[in-house]
Amino acid sequence: MALAPRRPRRLAIGIPASLVSEVPHLREKTLRIGLVGRAAAIFRAEEIRIYFDGMDARLQKDARLISLILRYMETPQYLRRRLFGLRPELRYAGVLPPLRTPHHPTRAKISQLKLGEYREGVVVSTDSRGSWVDIGVEKPALLPEPKVKGEKRITVRVSSIEGEKVMVELASRSRVPHYWGYVVPRPEQSLKELLSSGFDLIVATSRRGRRLADVSEDLVEDWLKSRSILVVFGSPSRGLYEIAQSEDFRLDDYAHYVVNTIPVQGVETVRTEEAIYASLALLNYLVDLHGTPFKKGV
Amino acid sequence: MALAPRRPRRLAIGIPASLVSEVPHLREKTLRIGLVGRAAAIFRAEEIRIYFDGMDARLQKDARLISLILRYMETPQYLRRRLFGLRPELRYAGVLPPLRTPHHPTRAKISQLKLGEYREGVVVSTDSRGSWVDIGVEKPALLPEPKVKGEKRITVRVSSIEGEKVMVELASRSRVPHYWGYVVPRPEQSLKELLSSGFDLIVATSRRGRRLADVSEDLVEDWLKSRSILVVFGSPSRGLYEIAQSEDFRLDDYAHYVVNTIPVQGVETVRTEEAIYASLALLNYLVDLHGTPFKKGV
Numbered sequence: 001m002a003l004a005p006r007r008p009r010r011l012a013i014g015i016p017a018s019l020v021s022e023v024p025h026l027r028e029k030t031l032r033i034g035l036v037g038r039a040a041a042i043f044r045a046e047e048i049r050i051y052f053d054g055m056d057a058r059l060q061k062d063a064r065l066i067s068l069i070l071r072y073m074e075t076p077q078y079l080r081r082r083l084f085g086l087r088p089e090l091r092y093a094g095v096l097p098p099l100r101t102p103h104h105p106t107r108a109k110i111s112q113l114k115l116g117e118y119r120e121g122v123v124v125s126t127d128s129r130g131s132w133v134d135i136g137v138e139k140p141a142l143l144p145e146p147k148v149k150g151e152k153r154i155t156v157r158v159s160s161i162e163g164e165k166v167m168v169e170l171a172s173r174s175r176v177p178h179y180w181g182y183v184v185p186r187p188e189q190s191l192k193e194l195l196s197s198g199f200d201l202i203v204a205t206s207r208r209g210r211r212l213a214d215v216s217e218d219l220v221e222d223w224l225k226s227r228s229i230l231v232v233f234g235s236p237s238r239g240l241y242e243i244a245q246s247e248d249f250r251l252d253d254y255a256h257y258v259v260n261t262i263p264v265q266g267v268e269t270v271r272t273e274e275a276i277y278a279s280l281a282l283l284n285y286l287v288d289l290h291g292t293p294f295k296k297g298v
Numbered sequence: 299m300a301l302a303p304r305r306p307r308r309l310a311i312g313i314p315a316s317l318v319s320e321v322p323h324l325r326e327k328t329l330r331i332g333l334v335g336r337a338a339a340i341f342r343a344e345e346i347r348i349y350f351d352g353m354d355a356r357l358q359k360d361a362r363l364i365s366l367i368l369r370y371m372e373t374p375q376y377l378r379r380r381l382f383g384l385r386p387e388l389r390y391a392g393v394l395p396p397l398r399t400p401h402h403p404t405r406a407k408i409s410q411l412k413l414g415e416y417r418e419g420v421v422v423s424t425d426s427r428g429s430w431v432d433i434g435v436e437k438p439a440l441l442p443e444p445k446v447k448g449e450k451r452i453t454v455r456v457s458s459i460e461g462e463k464v465m466v467e468l469a470s471r472s473r474v475p476h477y478w479g480y481v482v483p484r485p486e487q488s489l490k491e492l493l494s495s496g497f498d499l500i501v502a503t504s505r506r507g508r509r510l511a512d513v514s515e516d517l518v519e520d521w522l523k524s525r526s527i528l529v530v531f532g533s534p535s536r537g538l539y540e541i542a543q544s545e546d547f548r549l550d551d552y553a554h555y556v557v558n559t560i561p562v563q564g565v566e567t568v569r570t571e572e573a574i575y576a577s578l579a580l581l582n583y584l585v586d587l588h589g590t591p592f593k594k595g596v
Contacts, residue, residue, distance in 0.1 A: 004562055039572070264586065267399050267400055
């Protein structure tokens with residue numbers, strides 16, 4: 001199966017810090033946060049932004065938990081222990097579904113490595129020849145650069161394979177042509193700060209928004225003109241209009257589109273992670289439909 | 299908030315018995331099955347059909363578990379204990395998210411009942427005046443029909459409220475104008491049997507299917523001509539083409555459409571419950587878009 005290409009436009013999703021505040025147990029919190037990570041990966045979002053949807057001090061803790069679990073999940077398995085160690089918040093990380101993205105290879109042997117392939121790695125030691133990088137195979141690969149600091153993820157590219165000797169070169173994560181996971185930027189911001197942080201296009205989702213069908217053509221046109229896009233979601237207990245109001249601003253002044261992606265929902269409340277799947281599926285479909293040249297104008 | 303109307307066309311979803319076979323713990327199985335129930339309710343599906351995607355005897359047990367948890371979840375909370383009692387398979391039912399559909403009212407007081415409203419109920423006793431039905435308020439309501447058997451769910455409509463005396467009349471579940479939950483028909487069938495069971499329109503989902511965008515207009519046109527529609531999903535480990543092949547038939551001979559609803563997915567495998575959210579969101583959108591008269595032809 002070919003590796004999924006990176007999106008030509010940077011897609012971020014915005015989620016509230018209260019995402020799992022009312023879920024009582026860490027185990028179910030973990031799984032629900034995992035669903036958000038999966039959705040980001042399925043639809044190739046490159047950023048997950050957590051915003052504070054209230055002043056409650058507990059939201060600080062909740063945001064840290066979401067951030068930690070999302071970053072853990074996005075880290076290739078072979079690097080997790082080294083980068084995260086053992087933390088009580090990761091007690092139930094075993095229930096997280098694997099991402100199965102291009103940057104989480106299942107091939108763990110040197111004999112399965114491909115020349116030119118990209119890998120995430122961490123420097124485990126240095127010597128006169130350079131830095132030795134764990135790239136998820138039996139032995140570390142040699143990066144002929146002595147100055148790379150350890151304990152931090154780097155992206156490398158396999159430059160030579162001779163028997164069991166693997167050499168890699170540094171690569172820029174943002175230049176990898178495949179979908180290469182997401183980042184979870186910190187520190188978290190208020191909703192207003194998030195909406196003011198320079199995205200070319202902001203799509204807010206709300207049950208009280210306009211029917212997506214009524215604005216889809218304009219929205220896709222704007223999408224295709226944008227380099228960075230934010231799709232932002234409300235919380236399980238409060239919609240984006242209410243959160244904006246409590247921050248004393250009008251959502252429509254900050255979002256380019258406020259859309260309802262689930263016309264005639266059968267339930268009273270749609271949870272954030274459910275709305276993420278539904279909304280990203282629709283936007284992904286619409287952009288694919290209108291963004292493919294030979295279908296343009298359809 | 300107005301109650302969600304019933305779909306004018308009966309929508310069923312088909313899911314594999316192996317849905318959670320590889321999820322090790324009952325607790326996470328429960329939550330993941332719960333996501334399917336939620337998706338059905340959000341998108342107003344009225345049937346969830348479980349099919350056997352293999353011969354393994356364990357699939358019998360897995361299908362029973364899915365069926366039990368889905369039916370439990372669809373039952374209004376005030377009837378659950380009476381209809382299901384305590385069963386080990388329901389040990390983690392506490393992690394199930396509430397459906398919050400019109401037939402799961404949060405109003406639990408007679409003073410909050412509305413004349414003419416529909417309720418699910420169970421007969422708890424009978425006397426010379428008729429049957430007494432638990433409809434989720436402080437006291438049973440009187441149904442002036444002596445022959446209704448207990449321990450079975452019935453649908454009733456509130457016909458009079460005088461102080462604490464509530465009278466109800468029998469109603470037909472299929473005539474309730476609101477979305478009124480889903481059923482999980484038994485016995486379960488093979489995929490081929492399911493696809494041969496009389497649906498007017500069958501939409502199969504597969505990564506190897508056609509791009510939904512390329513068939514959407516025909517599909518919606520057929521949708522609007524159909525009275526019963528089945529949208530069927532593969533398993534986490536095998537797609538519908540493979541399952542059909544192992545049953546010795548060609549999927550395209552039985553499904554009217556085989557569509558890929560997630561173009562350019564960023565992950566290697568999309569789980570069944572994830573595909574359900576994405577696919578139903580898209581079909582719901584398309585039918586709403588093209589099915590609304592004033593938008594016809596768009």
